[in-house]
Amino acid sequence: MKLTLQIKLLPTQKQFTSLKNTLIEANTACNTISETAFTNKIYNQFKLHHQCYHPIKSSFNLSAQMVVRCISKVCDAYKIDKKVKREFRPLGAITYDARILSYVKEGISLWTIGGRLKIPFVCHNQKYLPYIKGEADLVLKKGKFYIFQTVEVPEEEIKDIEEFIGVDFGQTDIAVLSDGTNYNSDQLKTVRKKYSKVRASVQSKGTKGSKKLLKRLSGKEKRFVSISNHAISKQIVQKAKSENKGIAIEDLTGIRKTAKPKSKAQKTELNRWSFYQLIQFLSYKSLLSGVKLIAVPPAYTSQTCSCCNHIGIRKGKHFRCENCGNIADADENAALNIAAWGNAINLPEKTNMFCSIVDHFSVLKPIRSLVGG
Ligand SMILES: [Zn+2]
DSSP, rough: OOOEEEEEEEOHHHHHHHHHHOOOOOOHHHHHHHHHHHHOOOOOHHHHHHHHHHHHHHHSSHHHHHHHHHHHHHHHHHOOOOOOOOOOOOOOOEEEEETTTTEEEEEOOOOEEEEEEEEEEEEETTGGGGGGGEEEEEEEEEEEEEEEEEEEEEOOOOOOOOEEEEEEESSSHHHHHHHSOOOOOOHHHHHHHHHHHHHHHTTTTHHHHHHHHHHHHHHHHHHHHHHHHHHHHHOOOHHHHTOOEEEEEEEEHHHHSSOOSSSHHHHHHHSSHHHHHHHHHHHHHHHHHHHHHHEEEEETTTTTTTTTTOOEEEETEEEOTTTTTEEEEEHHHHHHHHHHHHHHHGGGGOOOSSSSHHHTTTTOOOOHHHTOO
């Protein structure tokens, strides 16, 4: 599976300047190439190379391979739209390949206009470094240099399992598992509330500076959501792997319908919580760990009694069954139903309770195809 690693470079002041100047030089070259491409209507990489390579190589302080990368960057930009002349920001990202970037003992060795540099780095997913494949982008983000490196990580073989952990998303909590584990949204709510207060006071001003501040706030919130989603999905996948179980979640297309907000305040809170992202993380992490992940239809999962399968009553946080007297946490009850669905879909011959219903959902696709890997 292809993943992108975010690697933070730790350059010295001198190396930082070299990296920055490299971005400026390369992007200036891109603008010159773009001018040629647009004026002569040449958008094919081979033809553009023929036209631009020598003039660019002789007038810019760039290595041969970097000139090739620049031509490629311009071509890629025109693939999207040829109607307007493409212009590149002086500090925009540039792409490296194995000829101009490699990993050495001291860190990352990469070509810059100040010569080849060896720069130490930090990477939170060191274990994927042996799987480096393909290109890497050099990016300057908020005054820090990063390498976004493509890796191709082998997927672990998915084992046959008999039981599933059911995961219920976001009625009142972020996720509740069928074993009762609860990932609640208290911290998220606190953070969101804090930001929305600041946002409201800033928004009323409407100045240029306040727009900048708003943008920064939304970035911080997104990062918080993303960190939480990473942590939650990692824990769920680890749990499933250690218990030798699969993971059953509700079909992605049903999630927005299921998390029906009761109030406007709840609506913004729930909708903005990125369930889609959480599912994506769950999907790729389980694939990497060889954990089976399936999506089940969301119909009835919150109204069915997990003990006797009768339709019961959901009232706020509680679920009550008039048939068998079962009183349970509503989300946990739903998670148990999702787990049962998972078992039924996985091994229909071993379960009998849902089989007749399962047949009606022959359109079920594994979640992998829903989120595109
Ligand atoms: Zn019941």
